[in-house]
Amino acid sequence: MDDLAGFLRTRRARVDPAAVGIPTDSRRRVEGLRREEVAHLSGVSVDYYVRLEQGRATQPSEQVLDALARVLRLDETEREHLYRLARQRHRRTKAPGGRIRPEVLRVLDLVAGAPAMIMNHRLDVLAGNRLAGLLFGRPMPGLNIARHLFLEEAERGLYADWEHCTLDVVGHLRLATGQYPEDPKLASLIGELAMGSERFRRLWARADVRARTHGRRAYRHPLIGLLELHQENFALPGESGMELLILSAAPGSPAEDGLRLLAGLSADSAEARPPATVRLPD
Missing domain, CATH: 3.30.450.180 (Beta-Lactamase)
Structure with missing residues (x-):
């Protein structure tokens, strides 16, 4: 789940807080959203979201992934990538061969x-x-x-x-x-x-x-x-x-x-x- 953790961190850092209704001031030192802000906006506990970003959480549900994709403002390609990363622990996809018909x-x-x-x-x-x-x-x-x-x-x-x-x-x-x-x-x-x-x-x-x-x-x-x-x-x-x-x-x-x-x-x-x-x- 390390890839999922890294993807969530980079997507969180690029979201403008003002775009999701969070007021900011000159004292804010975090680039993008804070972890607790993502958790609140997506309806999950702060502890669970922290464990997601640390690669320690169990497989997130479709509802959680949908909410995270919405809060992090993912496009269709990024959304599909998020789902794949969340499923990696439970599947093993064989690399395709190189033979062309x-x-x-x-x-x-x-x-x-x-x-x-x-x-x-x-x-x-x-x-x-x-x-x-x-x-x-x-x-x-x-x-x-x-x-x-x-x-x-x-x-x-x-x-x-x-x-x-x-x-x-x-x-x-x-x-x-x-x-x-x-x-x-x-x-x-x-x-x-x-x-x-x-x-x-x-x-x-x-x-x-x-x-x-x-x-x-x-x-x-x-x-x-x-x-x-x-x-x-x-x-x-x-x-x-x-x-x-x-x-x-x-x-x-x-x-x-x-x-x-x-x-x-x-x-x-x-x-x-x-x-x-x-x-x-x-």
């Missing part, structure tokens, strides 16, 4: 005009089409997006919105730890990222969660230039933890022309590209 790989090959990849919950790229390999300038299997983003310094210039991407990746990995708490490879990856990146450590300590579904992604390819693309994530049925990710360009946009130019590159020219020189802070 041949039929799914055929679908990947049919995506010809946009970079497309299949990734698991650890952000390992299990397969990618030709355009994805040209965009990243490397073979897809063996690439981990989180490691690529935080630890491979020469590659950071590929991400035109690097800071926003780091928020999404850390938020996704937080969700994954709630879904697969017994996955040793996921725990090892998080440890590696924490050892190698100060920014990852700071973001991880915030305990924010984010669901990757869709949104803008901008890449700065060294041979093509800026590519402003739209990302869509499709969960694969029957493939627990796996997603098909497609990066498309709006019709008639400069990015559509850029993808056509990208498609005309050879694999050798893409892999031999000069290293990105943009350096961003940890």
Whole structure:
């Protein structure tokens, strides 16, 4: 329950007391809500809430979780994460395997005009089409997006919105730890990222969660230039933890022309590209 305790503490600290009707003055030294204030607003005893934040309470009821989610002003993604963390003690979820059905790989090959990849919950790229390999300038299997983003310094210039991407990746990995708490490879990856990146450590300590579904992604390819693309994530049925990710360009946009130019590159020219020189802070 340590993950639950940490999540409650970070969510409590971000709630503005005035937003829940608690007057404040200059003498207040606590960031966010106090423990007793959360307990009072959610209708539980102070002792029970303290035990929740210390990881000593028994499994909280649905009513308690609903009340805490309301008081802490959780969005839908955070609410689902709270429920998963509260149930971890009573379940053991096996980490999904990495085998992709041949039929799914055929679908990947049919995506010809946009970079497309299949990734698991650890952000390992299990397969990618030709355009994805040209965009990243490397073979897809063996690439981990989180490691690529935080630890491979020469590659950071590929991400035109690097800071926003780091928020999404850390938020996704937080969700994954709630879904697969017994996955040793996921725990090892998080440890590696924490050892190698100060920014990852700071973001991880915030305990924010984010669901990757869709949104803008901008890449700065060294041979093509800026590519402003739209990302869509499709969960694969029957493939627990796996997603098909497609990066498309709006019709008639400069990015559509850029993808056509990208498609005309050879694999050798893409892999031999000069290293990105943009350096961003940890």
